[in-house]
Amino acid sequence: MHFPVTSGNGAALRLLQAGDAGEMAAAYLRNRAHLAPWEPERPEEFFTPAGQRRTLDIQLDSLAAALAYPAALFAEGRIIGRFTLSGVVRGPFQSASLGYWMDAAHQGRGLATFAVHAMCQIAGSALGLHRIEAGTLLHNHASQAVLRKCGFEQIGMAPRYLKIAGEWQDHNLYQRLLENESGQEAAAQEAESM
Numbered sequence: 001m002h003f004p005v006t007s008g009n010g011a012a013l014r015l016l017q018a019g020d021a022g023e024m025a026a027a028y029l030r031n032r033a034h035l036a037p038w039e040p041e042r043p044e045e046f047f048t049p050a051g052q053r054r055t056l057d058i059q060l061d062s063l064a065a066a067l068a069y070p071a072a073l074f075a076e077g078r079i080i081g082r083f084t085l086s087g088v089v090r091g092p093f094q095s096a097s098l099g100y101w102m103d104a105a106h107q108g109r110g111l112a113t114f115a116v117h118a119m120c121q122i123a124g125s126a127l128g129l130h131r132i133e134a135g136t137l138l139h140n141h142a143s144q145a146v147l148r149k150c151g152f153e154q155i156g157m158a159p160r161y162l163k164i165a166g167e168w169q170d171h172n173l174y175q176r177l178l179e180n181e182s183g184q185e186a187a188a189q190e191a192e193s194m
Helices: 017-030 031-040 048-062 111-126 141-149 184-194
Strands: 010-014 071-075 076-088 095-102 131-137 153-164 167-178
Touching: 010 111, 017 031, 017 048, 017 071, 017 076, 048 071, 071 111, 076 111, 095 111, 111 131, 111 141, 111 167, 131 153, 141 167
Parallel strands: 095 131
Antiparallel strands: 010 071, 071 076, 076 095, 131 167, 153 167
16 A cells, blocks of 8 residues: 555545645644644744744654655545654664544544554555554553554553653553564564665
């Protein structure tokens, strides 16, 4: 499986591009209050097209170095979710971290589950990764349900793991092993040779 991936109801998951900065800013503005309890505190500039351009430049540099795969879920030309594999480590680890959020108006429709599942498929089959990890705030039951539906297992709890909403907060840690994804070995060899 490769990007882009289209859901049965027309949403498309694809890698972000430099031209997406304006739509990213619009998505973050629409969801500012919704995301505030789940994300780090952000400066005002973050919510502007210029701020998102700077953020995307960094993420696209990481993509070019095969260290991250920043993607977004689009519906009707609008970003309705962000899904990113970051911290890609090769060698004997073959691992990455998954982070994501969904637009408040599009939750509860199975779209996050679709996108997380697609990211796992791509990580295993196209990127040759062995595992993906993810963390959630202890009270983020919706995100935990998405991870469980996509084959993640809880592997622990990290106290004061990330500074979210201005406070160091505990997180449940999850992982999904990808050794059953088709083509993983060949993809891993190809990715290491790049």
